[in-house]
Amino acid sequence: MQQLFEQIGNYHRLSPEAAEAVSLGFERITLPKNECLVTEGKVCRHLYFLEKGALRGYYQEDGKEITHWFGFENDFVTSFHSFITGQPSVENIQLLEGSILWGIAKERLNELLNQYHEIERLVRIAYEKYYIRLEERFVNAHFKTATDRYEDLLEHAPHIVERVPLGYIASYLGISPETLSRVRGRL
Amino acid sequence: MQQLFEQIGNYHRLSPEAAEAVSLGFERITLPKNECLVTEGKVCRHLYFLEKGALRGYYQEDGKEITHWFGFENDFVTSFHSFITGQPSVENIQLLEGSILWGIAKERLNELLNQYHEIERLVRIAYEKYYIRLEERFVNAHFKTATDRYEDLLEHAPHIVERVPLGYIASYLGISPETLSRVRGRL
């Protein structure tokens, strides 16, 4: 839980009472590799902090699994679309390694948001940072060849290549596994 | 300004005092077509509400202008990366039509966020919705052929095709103008 508060401290410092309230809201979750944290078709009502491990978010399209994001230590993860809208999730979140997470129910989080302006600020700042991270990722993929995308990945997120199967990486980059293999062969 | 409050009302209802404070923070801006609202190299310290008109966000890459988003009526627009981080913007925002916007300085907005928990909530909810809109857009572009992308655009945002030059649309879709032309010819 200390790691969670370190990460929270990167966004916005909380008063002791707010920090205490936050700590009471989270529960520790341990899951093995391949287990799913979120499954499509169900409403996602929890937000998670990933203390240790790795995971991927994927959805089905034309009978294929499309991986579109990964999460690693210190990330806040959830099926954001479902969490925010309250609609059933179209994506699944699957553990790529045995992992330790801390989860908080949306209901509980809403209570904290109601009670503490500073927690509302914390969450707003977190959304700002997640928004621009997503925007950066989008811009970095726009108009890029397969080679560009893989090279960008190696430069900005080499840990992904070390921890994630290449098939999922190809999917994440929006290219076929064969193409990724050929790109790797040329580097 | 009524339109601004209607849009704000879609996110979160404000008390009369908060609404009054918000209305005092915004200023009306009228700009002609082709004018730039934001230019690269400068820190963007304003958030804008687009009451009437259209605009695009673009950046330079290898001597080319890459358009990566459009804004229309009722959108909140800014160079989010620069606005949030305080770093110089890498993108430009250019009016595609003569437009009417309402702008608020970041400093003023921060004062409002400090004073009113409900305004903090409003902004958090706005960020949530913008985050999932960006995520949807990303997912809708992932692994898509040029034809798929254009068809998706026609289906989900036909107004873009009506109001934006095709060259910018091609750029936005991540394909060349020639390819867009060929795709259109096949439909």
Place this chain on the structure above:
DNA sequence: CCGCTTTTTTGACAAATGTCAAGTGTGCCC
């Protein structure tokens, strides 16, 4: 309304990528 500029389309060709199938390498479980 005309001339000029900009936008869009078209042709030809090269490069990149996807698909399908098969082969090789790696990892896991018994």
Place this chain on the structure above:
DNA sequence: GGGCACACTTGACATTTGTCAAAAAAGCGG
């Protein structure tokens, strides 16, 4: 440690897309 399943690579071919250049169409300003 071996066998099997899974992950990754390779080959061949088809399709898509980009690039360059040129032509056609559309829009704007005087």
